[in-house]
Amino acid sequence: xxxxxxxxxxxxxxxxxxxxxxxxxxxxxxxxxxxxxxxxxxxxxxxxxxxxxxxxxxxxxxxxxxxxxxxxxxxxxxxxxxxxxxxxxxxxxxxxxxxxxxxxxxxxxxxxxxxxxxxxxxxxxxxxxxxxxxxxxxxxxxxxxxxxxxxxxxxxxxxxxxxxxxxxxxxxxxxxxxxxxxxxxxxxxxxxxxxxxxxxxxxxxxxxxxxxxxxxxxxxxxxxxxxxxxxxxxxxxxxxxxxxxxxxxxxxxxxxxxxxxxxxxxxxxxxxxxxxxxxxxxxxxxxxxxxxxxxxxxxxxxxxxxxxxxxxxxxxxxxxxxxxxxxxxxxxxxxxxxxxxxxxxxxxxxxxxxxxxxxxxxxxxxxxxxxxxxxxxxxxxxxxxxxxxxxxxxxxxxxxxxxxxxxxxxxxxxxxxxxxxxxxxxxxxxxxxxxxxxxxxxxxxxxxxxxxxxxxxxxxxxxxxxxxxxxxxxxxxxxxxxxxxxxxxxxxxxxxxxxxxxxxxxxxxxxxxxxxxxxxxxxxxxxxxxxxxxxxxxxxxxxxxxxxxxxxxxxxxxxxxxxxxxxxxxxxxxxxxxxxxxxxxxxxxxxxxxxxxxxxxxxxxxxxxxxxxxxxxxxxxxxxxxxxxxxxxxxxxxxxxxxxxxxxxxxxxxxxxxxxxxxxxxxxxxxxxxxxxxxxxxxxxxxxxxxxxxxxxxxxxx
Numbered sequence: 001x002x003x004x005x006x007x008x009x010x011x012x013x014x015x016x017x018x019x020x021x022x023x024x025x026x027x028x029x030x031x032x033x034x035x036x037x038x039x040x041x042x043x044x045x046x047x048x049x050x051x052x053x054x055x056x057x058x059x060x061x062x063x064x065x066x067x068x069x070x071x072x073x074x075x076x077x078x079x080x081x082x083x084x085x086x087x088x089x090x091x092x093x094x095x096x097x098x099x100x101x102x103x104x105x106x107x108x109x110x111x112x113x114x115x116x117x118x119x120x121x122x123x124x125x126x127x128x129x130x131x132x133x134x135x136x137x138x139x140x141x142x143x144x145x146x147x148x149x150x151x152x153x154x155x156x157x158x159x160x161x162x163x164x165x166x167x168x169x170x171x172x173x174x175x176x177x178x179x180x181x182x183x184x185x186x187x188x189x190x191x192x193x194x195x196x197x198x199x200x201x202x203x204x205x206x207x208x209x210x211x212x213x214x215x216x217x218x219x220x221x222x223x224x225x226x227x228x229x230x231x232x233x234x235x236x237x238x239x240x241x242x243x244x245x246x247x248x249x250x251x252x253x254x255x256x257x258x259x260x261x262x263x264x265x266x267x268x269x270x271x272x273x274x275x276x277x278x279x280x281x282x283x284x285x286x287x288x289x290x291x292x293x294x295x296x297x298x299x300x301x302x303x304x305x306x307x308x309x310x311x312x313x314x315x316x317x318x319x320x321x322x323x324x325x326x327x328x329x330x331x332x333x334x335x336x337x338x339x340x341x342x343x344x345x346x347x348x349x350x351x352x353x354x355x356x357x358x359x360x361x362x363x364x365x366x367x368x369x370x371x372x373x374x375x376x377x378x379x380x381x382x383x384x385x386x387x388x389x390x391x392x393x394x395x396x397x398x399x400x401x402x403x404x405x406x407x408x409x410x411x412x413x414x415x416x417x418x419x420x421x422x423x424x425x426x427x428x429x430x431x432x433x434x435x436x437x438x439x440x441x442x443x444x445x446x447x448x449x450x451x452x453x454x455x456x457x458x459x460x461x462x463x464x465x466x467x468x469x470x471x472x473x474x475x476x477x478x479x480x481x482x483x484x485x486x487x488x489x490x491x492x493x494x495x496x497x498x499x500x501x502x503x504x505x506x507x508x509x510x511x512x513x514x515x516x517x518x519x520x521x522x523x524x525x526x527x528x529x530x531x532x533x534x535x536x537x538x539x540x541x542x543x544x545x546x547x548x549x550x551x552x553x554x555x556x557x558x559x560x561x562x563x564x565x566x567x568x569x570x571x572x573x574x575x576x577x578x579x580x581x582x583x584x585x586x587x588x589x590x591x592x593x594x595x596x597x598x599x600x601x602x603x604x605x606x607x608x609x610x611x612x613x614x615x616x617x618x619x620x621x622x623x624x625x626x627x628x629x630x631x632x633x634x635x636x637x638x639x640x641x642x643x644x645x646x647x648x649x650x651x652x653x654x655x656x657x658x659x660x661x662x663x664x665x666x667x668x669x670x671x672x673x674x675x676x677x678x679x680x681x682x683x684x685x686x687x688x689x690x691x692x693x694x695x696x697x698x699x700x701x702x
Contacts, residue, residue, distance in 0.1 A: 035169050035170075036070065036167060036168070036169055037167070037168055037169065037170065037188065038165055038166065038167050038168075039165075039166045039168070039187065039188050039191075040163050040164065040165050040166075041061045041062070041163060041164045041166070042160060042161070042162065042163045043059040043061070043131070043158070043160075043162045043163060043164065044059060044158070044160055044162070045160060046160050047157055047158065047159055047160050048157075048158040048160075049155055049156070049157050049158070050133065050135040050137070050155065050156040050157075050158065051155045051348075055134075055135050055137075055156075055347070055348060056132055056133060056134040056135065056345070056349075057132070057133050057158070058130055058131070058132050059130070059131045059132075059133070060128055060129065060130055060131070061128075061129055061131065061164045061166075062127065062128055062129070062187060062223055063124060063125070063126055063127065063129065063166055063168070064126070064182070064186045064187060064188065065126045065127065065182055066170060066171045066179070066182055066183060066186065067126075067166070067168040067169075067170065067171070067188075068168055068169045068170070068171055069121065069124055069166060069167070069168045070121075070167045070168055070169065071118060071121065071165075071166075071167040072118070072119040072121070072124050072164065072165065072166050072167070073116055073117070073118050073119070073164070073165040073167075074093060074101075074115075074116070074117050074118075074119060074131065074162075074164055075114060075115075075116050075161075075162060075163045075164070075165065076093075076114070076115040076116075076117070076133070076158065076162050077112045077113070077114050077158070077159035077161045077162045078091075078105065078112060078113055078115070078156055078157060078158050078159060078162070079108075079110075079111065079112050079113065079156075079157045079159070080105040080106070080107050080113075080137065080155075080156050080157075081107075081137065081155045081156070082107060082109075089104060089105055089135075089136060089137045089138045090102050090103070090104055090105075090135075090136050091103055091104075091105050091133065091134065091135050091136070091156065092133075092134040092136075093117065093131065093132070093133060093134075094131070094132035094133075094134060095119050095120075095123040095124070095129065095130070095131055095132075096123055096124075096125060096129055096130055097130075098123050100119060100120055100123060101117045103115060103117075105135075105137070105156060112159050112161070131164070133158065135156045137155065137156055170183075170188075173275075173282055175275055175313050176275065176310065176311050176312060176313060177273060177275055177284065177307065177310035177311075177312065177313065177314070177315060178307060178308050178309065178310050178311060180244065180275050180282060180284050181221075181284075181301075181304075181307050181308070181310075182308075183244060183282075184218065184244045184246065184284070185218050185221040185222045185223075185229075187223050187224050189243065189244065190222055190223075190224045190227045190229065191224055191227060193227070193230075194241075194242055194243040194244065195229060195242055195243065195244045195245070195246075196229065196230050196231070196232050196238070196239060196242045196245055196246070197211055197214065197215055197218075197229065197230070197231045197232070197245075197246045197248060197502070198231075198232055198233065198234050198236075198239055198245050198246065198247045198248070199211050199231060199232075199233055199234075199248055199249055199498070200233065200234060200249045200250075200253040200254070201233040201234060201235050202253075203233070203249075203493070204250065204253070204291070205291075205520065205521035205522065205523075206250065206291030206292070206294050206295055206521075207248060207249050207250060207253070207294065208487070208489070208501070208521045209295050209298065209519055209520065209521055210248050210286065210294045210295045210297060210298030210299075211231055211248045211298065212298075212487075212501070212505045212509075212519055213295065213298035213299045213301065213302045213515060213519065214246060214248060214286065214298045214301035214302060215229060215231065215502060215505050215506065215509055216302045216505060216508065216509030216512050216515070217301045217302035217303065217304050217307070217509065217515070218246075218301070218509070219505070219506045219507075219508075219509030219510050220302075220304060220509055220510060220512065221304045222510075225510055225618055225619055225620070226618045226619075226620045227618075228502060228503055228506040228617045228618065229502065229506060230498075230499055230502050231498045231499070231501055231502040232495065232498060233495070233498060234247075234255055236495055238495070242281060243281065243282070244281065244282050244283075244284075245278070245281055245282075245283045245284070246283070246284045246286065246301075247283050247284070247285045247286065247287075248286045248287070248294070248298065249286075249287060249294075250287065250288065250289060250291065250294060251267050251287045251288065251289045252289065254285075254287055257278060258276075258278065258283070258285055258287075261276045261278065261285075262274065262276070262285060262287065267287065267288045267289045267290070268289045268290060269290065269293075269318060269319075270288065270290075270293060270316050270317065270318045271286070271287065271288035271290065271293040271294055271296060271297035271316070271317040271318075272285070272286075272287055272288065272297075272314060272315075272316055272317075273285070273286050273297055273300065273301070273310075273314060273315040273316075273317065274313060274314040274315075275313050275314070286298060286301065288317075293317060293318065293319070296317050296321070296323060297317045297323075299323050299324070299515045299516075300315070300317055300321075300323040300515075302325075302509075302512075302515035303323055303324070303325050303515050305325070306323065323515070324514075324515065324516050325513075325514035325515050325516065326514070327514070327516075328358060328479050328480035328481065328513045328514050330357065330358065330361060330459070330461055330479070331459070332458065332459055332460070333456050333457070333458055333459070334355055334456060334457040334459055335453065335455075335456050336353045336426065336428075336451070336455045336456060336457060337351075337353065337451055337452075337453055337455060338453060339453055340450060340451060340452050340453045341450070341451045342448060342449075342450050343430055343432075343448065343449045343450070343451075344446070344447075344448045345432070345447075345448075346432060346433075346434060346446075346447065347431065347432060347433065348429065348430070348431055348432075349429070349430045349432060349449065350427055350428065350429035350430065351427070351428050351451060352425050352426070352427045352428075353425065353426045353427075353428075354423065354424075354425050355423065355424055355425070355426060355457060355459075356423050357421075357422055357423055357424065357459075357461065358422070358477070358478075358479045358480045358511075358513060359421070359422040359473050359474070359477055359480075359511040360421075360463055360464055360471070360473070360474045360475075360477055360478050360479065361421065361422070361461040361462070361463060361464070361479070362419065362420060362421040362422075362461065362462055362464050363414055363418065363420045363421075363424075363459065363460070363461060364460040364461050364462040365416055365460065366413070366458075366460050367413070367414040367457070367458060367459050367460045367461075368411055368412060368413045368414060368457075368458050369388050369390075369395070369411070369412050369414065369426060369457055369458075370409070370410070370411045370455065370456055370457075370458060371386070371388070371409065371410040371411070371428060371451065371455045372407075372408075372409055372451070372452040372454040372455045373386065373407075373408045373409070373410065373449065373450065373451060373452065373455075374405065374406055374407060374408065374449070374450040374452065375400055375405050375408070375430070375432070375447070375448065375449040375450065376405065376432070376446065376447035376448050376449070377402060377405045377406075378434065378435075378446070378447060379400060379402075379405075379432060379433060379434065379435075379447055380433040380434055380435040381399070381400055381401055381402050383431070383433040384399070384400040384430075384431055384432055384433045385397050385398060385399050385400055385430075385431050386398055386400060386410060386428065386429065386430050386431075386449070387428075387429045387430075387431070388410075388412050388426065388427070388428060388429075389425075389426070389427040389429060390414060390418055390420060390424060390425070390426060390427075391418075391420060391424050391425055392425070392427065393418065395412055395413075395414060395415055395418070396412040398410045400430075421464055421471065422511075426457060428451055428455075430449045432447045432448075432449060434447060463478070467587050467588070467589065467597045467628060467644070468587065468626070468627060468628050468642070468644075469585070469587060469622075469625045469626050469627060469628065469630065469640070470626050470627075472587070472616070472622065472625075473507070473508055473511050474597075475535045475596065475597040476508060476535050476537065476597075476599070477508065477511050477512060477517070478517075479513075480511075480512060480513025480514050481512065481513070481514050481515075481516050481517030482508075482512065482517025482518055482519050483517060483518075483535055484518050484533060484534045484535055484596075485517070485518065485519045485520070485534065485535055485536075485537065486519075486520050486521075486522055486526075486530075486531055486534035486535070486536045486537070487501070487519065487520070487521045487522070487536075487537045487538075487539070488522050488523075488524055488526065488531075488536060488537070488538045488539070488540075488545065488547050489501075489521060489522070489523065489524070489539060489540070489545070490524060490539060490540030490541070490544035490545040490606075491523070491524055491544050491545070491546075492544050494606050496606035496607055496609070496610040497539060497540070497606055497610075499610055499613070500539055500601060500606075500609055500610045500612075500613035501539060501613075503610075503613040503614055503616065503617035504537065504539075504601070504613055504616055504617070506617055506618065507616055507617055507618055507619070507622065510618075510619070520534070524540070524544075524545045524546040524547050525546060528552075528592045531590070531592045532592045532593040532596075533593060533596070534590075534596065535590070535596050535597050535598070536590060536592075536596070536597070536598040536599070537598075537599045537601065538598060538599070538600050538601065538602070539601045539602075539609060539613075540601075540602060540606075540609065541563075541602060541603060541604055541605060541606065541608075541609065542559045542563030542564075542602070542604070543563055544606075545602075548563075548600070548602055549563070550591065552591035552592070553588070553591050553598070553600075554588065554591070555586055555588070555600060555602075556569060556571075556586050556588070556628065556629035556641075556643040557569060557572075557574075557582075557584045557586060557629060557631060560576075560579070564580055564604060565577075565578075565579030565580035565581075565582070565604045566579035566582055566584065566604070566631070567579060570643075571629070571639075571641040571643065572631065572639055572641065578633070579604070580604045580605075581604070581608065581633055581634065582603060582604070582608060582631050582632070582633055583601075583602070583603035583608035583609050583610070583611040583612030583613075583631070583632050583633070584600070584601075584602055584603060584609075584612055584629065584630060584631050584632075585599065585600070585601060585612050585613075585615060585616065585625060585629070585630040586599070586600040586602070586628065586629050586630075587599055587600075587628040587629075588600065588628070601613050601616075608633075611632055611633070611634065612630070612632055615630060615632060615638070624638050624640070625638070625640050626640050626642070627640050627641045627642035627643070628641075628642055628643055628644055629641045629642075629643050
């Protein structure tokens, strides 16, 4: 009996160990599966067409430097012309210049076909990757092989659902500041909202100033411009869900746990930036006992180039530490290509260049594109041409000629009515046609065109000063830096208030080119005198921010007598109930000094002015606002109006135009001087002639 129970016990024990082993293996597999992640990027936000017999399009996607890439898949959703001859047509995929896959496009009545293909891992690089889709679409019938190209309906539609899947594992944090920074702004972290900036619950002005400078740097480095990095307070429950935190505050206002982690540091004459681990949350602490040095440390984080050089776990900032970014300059002569660009292939080929311009600057008169070109001599010069486009708008074309094939130049003025502000693109598009090609198989490397390094953009700019959302972020940024900004905060700041603040500075930070601009924070009790020389951002409601009770402030959307909601105006009829559920953005002249602006981000409650702030959180939402007064609600309704009267623009005099152009003014001065010299010479010659004539008359009389 005892032996029997012993055998049964041993059997049960062995089964238990087997089950425990299986459970352990399952847990291990679960951890391994959790370690592998997938990030998907759409190739384009719209459908893309490849038109013509031979055409190509380039798409871009990013891999982070801390990703250990295991596999990359291309999901290509497409629809080919029903006339396509699939046995002759082909599509080739090229990754970073190397061809890796070709296929015959399937012809179907379905809305789209899907092709999934794995990219060889060795073709993927860290950072920016270029996927080129090359299409050779044939639609002619066998007995119509010489049908003219113009009469063939050749197209391949790439759907906006086409994407790139990157499977990867994250490399572990090393503990350095630059490694923390690259994880914090990584696209997977930002997309999943796993990072945040934390400030004390009763933030002081210096703490908020340091926070928005740091946020500006992170926003600039963040490649997902449509995703905002939030600002929270330490007592916010949402902070517990974050994987990385940037903690900014004066030392005495930091949580006790952070103070203990920092230790007994002398921070009276220095600021400290240090990476520590708190509750399994890697945290970058920015602190000091000196408010000015805390702000300076925040400015250092705004200098992302310098942050990328911080390979240690901590950095001290004192009065002698230089953290400033270089001054932003607007070059008058912008080189389009440093080494020259070659375009090959038949028919339409193009190259696009991106030009950086401060957000407050627009292209002025007398700007032009000057191209230096070479191209093949076997072209059909009756039909071949080059076209220049600014932001995909054509500004002019030139016919290619056999005589100029080995060295051609082409200059085009940028039209006055193009109204280009901030960053823009210049596209050089060639239509390279061949003679008698309808019966000839085209070759990949012929014909060709070459854009030399002498091609440039001669750029004149002017400042846009109208207080309209069409020109935002004017007046808060000027030439890449913050332009004497004052942020007036409400007396009571809840989570919505901090999120509204982070929304505004996420977009402003994307526009900011440097960290030397000036941002100051004020309580709503600030005297008008300190706000006189500043462009103001006022956040809050009628009840929690006194600036909205100031009779000098003439709001377009005005509050009722009790300040509980908005009332109707000349543009919009507003129900009493609805007025209590609205958020507004209003861009006004400052009531404290002419020549400055005031952005009112206001609503009956914090939830509603937070809704309004979301419209200025990214470029993807900014395009929805225009004019100078905008109202929105929870249902996503947006009402934008222009309240300022559109004054008739007085035509500029010739003198005004000349004074704006230094080069023309110099030429005019030189011309006037030459004319004066000629006039003086004529006067002297006339006087000399008169003297000779007078002397001759006297001789004759004698």
